[in-house]
Amino acid sequence: MSRANEHRVEAGGRLDEPCARRRKEIAEAIRRAGGINSHPVTHNAEEDLLWGAMVAKLNALHPRVASSRYLQAKERLPLPVSHTPRIDDLGRRLDNLTGFRLLPVDGLAPAGDFYGRFADDVFSTTMYLRCPGRPHYSPEPDMLHELVGHVVMLADPLFADLYRLFGKAANNATSEQDLQAISQVFWFTMETGLVQEDGRPKAYGAALLSSSGELAKIGTCSVEKFSIQEMIKSDYDISTYQGKLFIAQSVDEMADEVRSFLTRA
Ligand SMILES: [Fe+2]
Numbered sequence: 001m002s003r004a005n006e007h008r009v010e011a012g013g014r015l016d017e018p019c020a021r022r023r024k025e026i027a028e029a030i031r032r033a034g035g036i037n038s039h040p041v042t043h044n045a046e047e048d049l050l051w052g053a054m055v056a057k058l059n060a061l062h063p064r065v066a067s068s069r070y071l072q073a074k075e076r077l078p079l080p081v082s083h084t085p086r087i088d089d090l091g092r093r094l095d096n097l098t099g100f101r102l103l104p105v106d107g108l109a110p111a112g113d114f115y116g117r118f119a120d121d122v123f124s125t126t127m128y129l130r131c132p133g134r135p136h137y138s139p140e141p142d143m144l145h146e147l148v149g150h151v152v153m154l155a156d157p158l159f160a161d162l163y164r165l166f167g168k169a170a171n172n173a174t175s176e177q178d179l180q181a182i183s184q185v186f187w188f189t190m191e192t193g194l195v196q197e198d199g200r201p202k203a204y205g206a207a208l209l210s211s212s213g214e215l216a217k218i219g220t221c222s223v224e225k226f227s228i229q230e231m232i233k234s235d236y237d238i239s240t241y242q243g244k245l246f247i248a249q250s251v252d253e254m255a256d257e258v259r260s261f262l263t264r265a
Helices: 003-008 017-033 045-065 068-076 087-098 111-120 143-153 157-172 176-191 212-217 228-233 251-262
Strands: 101-104 122-125 194-197 200-203 222-225 244-248
Touching (some): 045 143, 087 101, 087 143, 087 157, 111 157, 111 176, 122 143, 157 251, 176 228, 176 244, 228 251, 244 251
Parallel strands (some): 194 244
């Protein structure tokens, strides 16, 4: 699997049997009845409980470690705690805020499709949850990651525009190398980006904001000055906690640099 495809890792062999069986059921339901702003999967009580426990934990952490842009976006698009959100309802609310809509996918969107859909105001979301045995981090993007991380951030018009630009750039990429560079920059900004606020690093990246384990480690891993060139050269591993993060002095600085990279000739 190429680096560019890592955002959509197939969960496969590492899952215990009940978890793998449930993911298969969910994928089949999405293939059968999915579509933009649809809700093809009914989650069970165990999944509602897991969702609620994780969201409550993240809600308690966010005021201290999340960027103010994220906290404001969460007020614009609040997520339920007592049960998993309905994708149709959430998609319509998001559409009213920034024009983005949600497309349930069975977990196997190649990188070009995943990024490319942003250009059409579509965010692809999985609908399975992490396995209950390892609730604080999911190496593959589960529904908690997609909704608590990406979809809340998409309620902010500046971030929604940046996602669109990532989509246009991915659609215009003429080589695997170009797509990989776009993927690297997406990873180190929209997934794991930090911004300096009140003299401290605060998260705006979805992979950090949706993982209580990652949020707890922000102060302990290597943090580097924001640099698109360094991001393109840097290696990363989505299957474990992050070892290197990039911090911008402000969201505006990050957005200017990312726009300039994505719209370069
Ligand atoms: Fe992600």
